[in-house]
Every structure is written in structure tokens, then in C-alpha cells.
Amino acid sequence: MTTLRLILGDQLNPCHSWFTAIDNQVVYTLMECRAETDYVLHHGQKILGIFAAMRDFAQRLNAAGHRVHYLSIDDPMNLNHLEDNVLQLAEQYQCQRIEYQEPDEWRVDLLLSNLKKRFAGAVMGVSSEHFFTERQTGSEFFGQKQWLMERFYRRMRQEHGILMEDNGEPCGGQWNFDEQNREPWRGEVALVPPLLIEHNHEALWQIISTANIKSMGQVDAKHFIWPLNREEALTYLDHFIEQRLLHFGRFQDAMVLDQPFLFHSLLSFALNTKMISPREVIMGAVEAYRQGTAPLNAVEGFVRQILGWREYVRCFYWAHGLEYQAVNYFNHQRQLPEWFWTGKTKMRCLAQAIGQSLDHAYAHHIHRLMIIGNAALLFGLSPQAVSQWYLGVYIDAFEWVEQPNTLGMSQFADGGLLATKPYVASAAYVNRMSNYCKGCSYQFKLREEENACPLNALYWHFHYIHRDQLMKNHRLSMVYRQWQRFDERQQQAILQRAETLLNDWQTC
Structure with missing residues (x-):
């Protein structure tokens, strides 16, 4: 009995149990489909990276002795739809069975589930063997209670024995070290550049371009920097742990002009395509703490992002x-301004964060949340439009991790199901955590004036117009007390400045 096994572009895990034995009755297939490149406008580096990594994976499977059918984007037999291609290949190889690893997106899950209606043989999904949790873990853990990441994170630490002492207490006597992990970088320690393994994929990029696949952002196919297989991902991991983890925690929220990477690991693309597992990444960092080469605050902050937030969001x-994809608590409807696609705005923080996103298909979590997401929420942009942009622009963005982070955490579009308050900030935060404000066209200390940073008036305007929805939130009580300290003239001037900005949001 011949079996067709489908491998998706984010399932490039050579350690999966599927590959432990060679079976000539199994045909593995990977496919490049227009339906997958076109459902949202993607960054060119994301398309190139996934295609290149898939091709590398297929070559390695073939070299190991597995039967592989790779369907390239320029193959005349390519129907450019995942479901149709699978059925066509199943017929070609006279397969009686189709197997797939559970996908991580509702969209693909429904598509593959539909195979059972169209295929006469057996169709079965198996675990991707990647995550610490199962799909239903969160629902079982929280039940009808409020979702809180901290409760989930502590449970995960206890269950898996990560950064725990023998007496059941967390290492260092506390569960998190956030207070030590919020420093700006002012040159106190030298920046250690990340290890970047460059690839020349000009030929593949030409194939993609010839196929007329639309994309955004900048692509230097001759010097592509993202890891494309497990060995390269492990090299990135080793370099991060040995050279940069030491300072990661302290400066994980910092932002510096023309320094898009700072002390971050650049492992998210490899993790989200499953080249490496979260367990080995976490245990590598924990071992550095045990050996005394990385401080606890740095290691715990790193572990929290993966064992805590990443698993929690999934x-x-x-x-x-x-239904979650349609949430819009504030009924924000404005479409994205042109500067989301060009990075050309007088606001230096946005020009930097969006610019590096377009240049590198990457920005770290504070750029995404507190610069771009903050501005999007304050300008009242459609959360669905923002979510689609995030899903497309970042090389590590897949819907399971991007959608809750954007709609829930960044845009508060779910009204507090994921986050306990809207994550908005004035220019004071940007100035504290970065050097972006120096040299900006706007003045970060001003609120009302024409050259005042737009974030300041918009920050107060946001809280004012949504006061009926937000005043009862205990985490925002200080904000509303501060608003009341402004006299009526100041309040009206701030609101007028905000309305002027909102009427001309395309040109800020």
C-alpha cells in the first residue's frame, strides 16, 4: 500500500519520527503553491526563505534514501493549490493513503480536513512533534477562567522542570526577572553582531519573479541571511548562547538606530519552520545558566518568550x-497609510521600525508591539489590515503566532481576552527605550504644538474617546487621573491636535 505524506513549508523537521526508517511505499511531497504565496501579500524574503528551505529539506530527504516528489512553482503540472496537488499526486502514485502532519493554521487545517471528503482512501493527520503543548491544552487548563500567560507559564515550568530547583521552587526564588530586562542600550556593553550565514539564491528568486508572485520589501537574493536547514539553525543557536545571550535579557526591549538585531537570537524563523525544536533551544539557554556563562535574568527572559508566550499564544x-480573526473591539476602520509599505514617514521611530521590517523581514518584539503596533492602534487602523501586514512582512510570521499577537496583544481588538490592557504609549516611552527621538522632525516632549510628536496627542485622544470602554480597567486608573490634571484648555488643545493628525494620518 503506497502512502503519500505531505510536508508543509513550516514543517521542516528532519527529527520527526516519519524519517526514522526508509520505506519505499512512502512518497514524501513538498510543494510550492500560488494559493500559499498569494493569500496575503508576503515579504519577498519570506517567500524566498521558505522555498529555499523546502528545497534544501527535499534534497536532504532524497539523499537519505527517501522517495520525494518536489513540486516547484514553475512545474507545468503544478495546480497551485495544496489540496488539488495532493489529490493529483495521490492518483499519480496510486496511493491508498494520505498522511499529513497537523498544520498550525485554521485555514490549512480546514483545507486538509476537506481531503477526507474528496479522497477515496484513508486520510490521517499526525502530530508535528514540535510543541510542548497540544492544541487543546490551553482550553483544558483555563476552562472558563480568564486567560493569563503568567499562570500558564508557571505551570509549564513546573510540568517540564525548566529553571526549577529540586525543592519545587523557581531558580533564583522568583518566576520572572522583568524588572531587570527593560533597560535601554546606551553603549554600556559592546554589540556582538549575529552570526549570519549568507546564501546566494539569485536563481531561485528569478524563478519566483518569473512566476509573477507579488511581494513587498527588499530582497538581496545574493546575500540571503536566514538559516535554511537544521545544521545552520543550530549554528545560529550556538552563537547566540555563546556570544549574545549574556546581554539579551537586560536589553531585550532596547531599540537603537540602524541596529535591527541587537542581542536577539534570530531563531524565530528556524523555530517556526520547525528546523529546530523549542525544547533544545530552551535547554541550551538553561545549560548556559547552569554553567555560569549567562545570568538568570537573561535566560529566564528568553525561556519566557518560548516556553511561556510562544506556547501560550498557540x-x-x-x-x-x-471567529477570532474578525474581532474589532474599538471598531477601527482606517486602512494602512502608504508609509506601511515604504517606511517613509517623518516619525523617526516608525521610519526605523517599518524600514528595517521591509529591509530584513524582521523586527524584534518591541518594534512590533510598541512602535508599529502602538501607532496603528493610536491612529485607529483596521486591526484586520494591520494583522495581514504583520502576517506578510515578517519572515517568522505564521497565523497561529501572528494573529493573537496582533489582534489581541498589539491592537486589543478582542477587548481583553489576551491582554489585560491596551499596549499604547506616548513618545516618552520611545525616548526612554531608544535613541530614535534625537534628530526626529517632531519634538517628543511637546503635546499640542504642530511639531509635537503625534504619539503624545494621539495617546490621550485614544484614552479619551474610548473612556467608556477603558475607564473601569484598574490598570488604566492612573492614566485617567493624569488626564483630569490637565485643565480644560490643555485637554481641548490635545484633542484638537489629535483630530488634525487623524484627518491627515497618511502624511505624518
């Missing part, structure tokens, strides 16, 4: 269903 995604 559980949240599967628990809240397809």
Missing part, C-alpha cells in the same frame, strides 16, 4: 476559533 489561537 493554545490561545486554537481555543478561540475562526
Whole structure:
């Protein structure tokens, strides 16, 4: 009995149990489909990276002795739809069975589930063997209670024995070290550049371009820097742990002009395509702490992002269903201004964060949340439009991790299901955590004036117009007390400045 096994572009895990033995009755297939490149406008580096990594994976499977059918984007037999291609190949190889690893997106899950209606043989999904949790873990853990990442994170630490002492207490006597992990970088320690393994994929990029696949952002196919297989991903991991983890925690929220990477690991693309596992990444960092080469605050902060937030967001995604993608608590409707696609704005923080996103298909979490996401929320942009942009622009963005982070955490579009308050900030935060304000066209200390940073008036305007929805939030009580300290003239001037900005949001 011949079996067709489908491998998706984010399932490039050579350690999966599928590959432990050679079976000539199994045909593995990977495919490049227009339906997958076109459902949202993607960054060119994301398309190039996934295609290149898939091709590398297929070559390695073939070299190991597995039967592989790779369907390239320029193959005349390519129907450019995942479901149709699978059925065509199943017929070609006279397969009686189709198997797939569970996908991580509702969209693909429904598509593959539909195979059972169209294929006469057996269709079965198996675990991707990647995550610490199962899809239903979050729902089972929280039940009808409020979702809180901290509760989930502590449970995960305890369950898996990560950064725990023998007496059941967390290492260092506390669960997190956030207070030590919020420093700006002012040159106190030298920046250690990340290890970048460059690839020349000009030929593949020409194939993609010839196929007329639309994309955004900059692509230097001759010097492509993202890891494309497990060996390269492990090299990135080793370099991060040995050279940069030491300072990661302290400066993980910092932002510096023309320094897009700072002390971050650049492992998210490899993780989200499953080249490496979260467990080995976490245990590598924990071992550095045990050996005394990385401080606890740095290691715990890193572990929190993966064992805590990454797993939590995935559980949240599967628990809240397809309906979640339409949430819009504030009924924000403005479409994205042109500067989301060009990075050309007088606001230096946005020009930097969006510019590096377009240049590198990457920005770290504070750029995404507190610069771009903050501005999008304050300008009242459509959360769905913002979510699609995030899904397309970042090389590590897949819907399971991007959608809750954007709609819930960044845009508060779910009204507080994921986050306990809207993450908005004035220019004071940007100035504290970066050097972006120096040399900006706007003045970060001003609120009302024409050259005042737009974030200041918009920050107060946001809280004012949404006061009925937000005043009862105990985490915002200080904000509303401060608003009341402004006299009526100041309040009206701030609101007028904000309205002027909102009427001309395309040209800020």
C-alpha cells in the first residue's frame, strides 16, 4: 500500500519520527503553491526563505534514501493549490493513503480536513512533534477562567522542570526577572553582531519573479541571511548562547538606530519552520545558566518568550476559533497609510521600525508591539489590515503566532481576552527605550504644538474617546487621573491636535 505524506513549508523537521526508517511505499511531497504565496501579500524574503528551505529539506530527504516528489512553482503540472496537488499526486502514485502532519493554521487545517471528503482512501493527520503543548491544552487548563500567560507559564515550568530547583521552587526564588530586562542600550556593553550565514539564491528568486508572485520589501537574493536547514539553525543557536545571550535579557526591549538585531537570537524563523525544536533551544539557554556563562535574568527572559508566550499564544489561537480573526473591539476602520509599505514617514521611530521590517523581514518584539503596533492602534487602523501586514512582512510570521499577537496583544481588538490592557504609549516611552527621538522632525516632549510628536496627542485622544470602554480597567486608573490634571484648555488643545493628525494620518 503506497502512502503519500505531505510536508508543509513550516514543517521542516528532519527529527520527526516519519524519517526514522526508509520505506519505499512512502512518497514524501513538498510543494510550492500560488494559493500559499498569494493569500496575503508576503515579504519577498519570506517567500524566498521558505522555498529555499523546502528545497534544501527535499534534497536532504532524497539523499537519505527517501522517495520525494518536489513540486516547484514553475512545474507545468503544478495546480497551485495544496489540496488539488495532493489529490493529483495521490492518483499519480496510486496511493491508498494520505498522511499529513497537523498544520498550525485554521485555514490549512480546514483545507486538509476537506481531503477526507474528496479522497477515496484513508486520510490521517499526525502530530508535528514540535510543541510542548497540544492544541487543546490551553482550553483544558483555563476552562472558563480568564486567560493569563503568567499562570500558564508557571505551570509549564513546573510540568517540564525548566529553571526549577529540586525543592519545587523557581531558580533564583522568583518566576520572572522583568524588572531587570527593560533597560535601554546606551553603549554600556559592546554589540556582538549575529552570526549570519549568507546564501546566494539569485536563481531561485528569478524563478519566483518569473512566476509573477507579488511581494513587498527588499530582497538581496545574493546575500540571503536566514538559516535554511537544521545544521545552520543550530549554528545560529550556538552563537547566540555563546556570544549574545549574556546581554539579551537586560536589553531585550532596547531599540537603537540602524541596529535591527541587537542581542536577539534570530531563531524565530528556524523555530517556526520547525528546523529546530523549542525544547533544545530552551535547554541550551538553561545549560548556559547552569554553567555560569549567562545570568538568570537573561535566560529566564528568553525561556519566557518560548516556553511561556510562544506556547501560550498557540493554545490561545486554537481555543478561540475562526471567529477570532474578525474581532474589532474599538471598531477601527482606517486602512494602512502608504508609509506601511515604504517606511517613509517623518516619525523617526516608525521610519526605523517599518524600514528595517521591509529591509530584513524582521523586527524584534518591541518594534512590533510598541512602535508599529502602538501607532496603528493610536491612529485607529483596521486591526484586520494591520494583522495581514504583520502576517506578510515578517519572515517568522505564521497565523497561529501572528494573529493573537496582533489582534489581541498589539491592537486589543478582542477587548481583553489576551491582554489585560491596551499596549499604547506616548513618545516618552520611545525616548526612554531608544535613541530614535534625537534628530526626529517632531519634538517628543511637546503635546499640542504642530511639531509635537503625534504619539503624545494621539495617546490621550485614544484614552479619551474610548473612556467608556477603558475607564473601569484598574490598570488604566492612573492614566485617567493624569488626564483630569490637565485643565480644560490643555485637554481641548490635545484633542484638537489629535483630530488634525487623524484627518491627515497618511502624511505624518
